[in-house]
Amino acid sequence: MTAQYRNNFDFLRFLGAALIIFSHSFALSLGYANIYEFDWHILIGQFGLAVLLVISGYLIPASWERLPDYKVFFRKRLLRIAPGLIVSILAILFIIGPIATDLTLTEYFAALFSPATWTTLPFYTDGSALGLFTANPVTYVDAPLWAIPLEFFLYVVVAVMGIAGLLRYKISMVPFIAVTVLLWAVCYMLQPFDKIRFMIYFFVGAFLWINRERIVYKWYAVAAMWLLAFMFFHTQVFYVFAFIAIPYTVIWFANLPLERLHNFGKYGDFSFGMFIYGYPIQQTIVHFMPSIEIWQLILLSFVFTVPVAVLSFYLIERHALAKKDKIRADK
Template sequence: MIGVVLFTTFIVGPWMTSLSLNDYLHSGETWQYLRTIMIYPLPPGLPGVFESNPYSHEVNGSLWTLQLEMVYYASLLILFFVGGLKRTRLLVLFLIVNLIHFFPMSFGTTYIELYRYFLIGMLLYAWRHVIPIRHRYALIFIVILWVFKESAMFYHLFLLVGAYLVLYAVYKWKLPTSFQVILGNLSYGMFLYGYPLQQVVAYYSPSAHAFLNFIFALPFTLLCAWLSWCLIERPSLQWMERRMARTNHQQAYKEHNQTPTTT
C-alpha cells in the first residue's frame, strides 16, 4: 500500500499533472493524498492529474475496496473467537446475509452486498475437500450463466456459479510451478497498480476500447506487480516468517526450561 501511494504521488502524479512540477509539489492536495496509506479516509485525488480522462481525477479507483476488506477481515477475527468458522455456521451466516440483502436499507448496502462474496469465498474454502472441480461442471455453469445473461437472476446466480468458475480457472489452468516460483504472487500488485496504469493509457489513448486499454496496460502492470513482489511483499513475508520462527523458538526454549526435571 505504501509503495503504490508513493508511486502514484511522486511518479504518476508529476508525470500526468497539468500543473507545473513546482505547483504540484507545493499543492496541499498532493500531500493530503499521502493519507491514502491509512485507508481511512481516502482523499479525493492528485491536483491536475487525469483531468480529461473519462474517470477524471480518479487516481486509483481500486483502493476503496480496502475499506470494506478491513471490516470483513475484522468480522473474520470475531467469527474465529465466537466459534463461527464451522462450516454449518458459516452457511447459516451466508443465508442470513443474503436475506438481509433483499431488504431496503438506508446505510451499509454496499458492505452487505459485497460481504456475500467474501462469505462465499470462506464457504468454498471451508468445504474445499468436498467440492469437485470438474470440466463438465464448469461447462454446465457457463451454459447456465449464458442462458440467464439477460435475466434478473443472472446477478444472483453469478454469486454462486461465478465463484465456482473462479476456482475452476485457478486450479485447472494454473501456471506450472516453475513459472510461479519465477514470477511470484503478483495478484495484490496487479490490484494495486492496475488502475493508475490504465488511467495513464486512457490519458494517451482516450478513444481506446476497454479491452485494448487492458491489453496496453497489462505488461506495465505486471512489471510493477513483479517489482512490488520482489522488493516489498516477499521481503515483508520473509521477515514475518523469521520473526514468528524466532518467537516460537523462544517460547519452546522457555517451556523447556520451565519443565521440572526428575532424578
C-alpha cells in the first residue's frame, strides 16, 4: 500500500454503513411513529450516513482534480453505483419479493409488471403494492435508497463547479454550505426537505478537501467541537455544530496513523453492499420473525447482510471497479 492510500477511509465507510444498519434495527422493530428526533439510536444512524457523505464530499472533488473530464467523471460514478444497485433491485424483486409477499406468486408478478406499480418503485418507499412487509411496523422496502439520487445530484454539482473552474477557489463551497443551511433552517420539518441537511456534510467534506493544505487537525479541536455541540443537545443548534464537528472528526480520524486500520479494506469495500442490502434483509427478518427482540434483530441483520455485501463486492462491484480504474480521458 502506497503512502497515498494510507488512511482509514475504508474502515470509516464500513463503520458508517454498520451504524445505519444498527439504527434501522430500532426503527424497523418499533415503527417510525414510536421513535423521536433525538433518540440516541436515530442519531447514531444519522451519524453513519453523515460519515459516508463527508467521505464522498472529500474524495469526489479529488477525483475531479485527478482527471477533470466530465464524461470520465460520470462514467466512474456510474460504475461505482449502478452495477451493485441494479443487482440489488433485481434481488429484492425476484428473490426477497416472492418469498416475503402476502400475495400469491401470480398476483405478485402481475403487480410487479403493472405500470401502476412501477410509479411507486423507483427508490422503494412503500411495498404494499407488491404485498411486501404490510404487517411490519414499517412498510418501506429499501428506504435508504433515497440517498442515492441525492448523492448523484451532488456529483452533478461538483462536475458543474469543476467545468466552471470554481473548485480551484478555496471558498467555492461556502455559498453552497450557506444556502443549504438556510434551506434546512427554513424547512427542516417539511418532508422530504428535512433531508436537505445531509447535503451539508458533503459540501463541508468538499470544503475540507479544497482547503486541505490550510486546515490543521488536532484532537483537542475535535473535543471542543463536540463539547459545543452537546451543550445544545435536543435543540436544532446541535445540528449546526454537528455540521462542523462530524466532517472535521471524520477527516481527522481518517488520517490518524493507525496501521491496523490502514489495511482494513484490503479484502474489499463492503460498505455499499451493506447500505443497499441491509434494510430489505432486516425487513425480511422482521416479516418472518415479528416478535424478534431488537438486539436479536441487530445480530441477525449483520449475520445475513455482511455475507451478502461480500458477495456483492466480489461478484459485481469488484469487476465494475476494475473497469472504473482503467478509464482514461478521451484524447
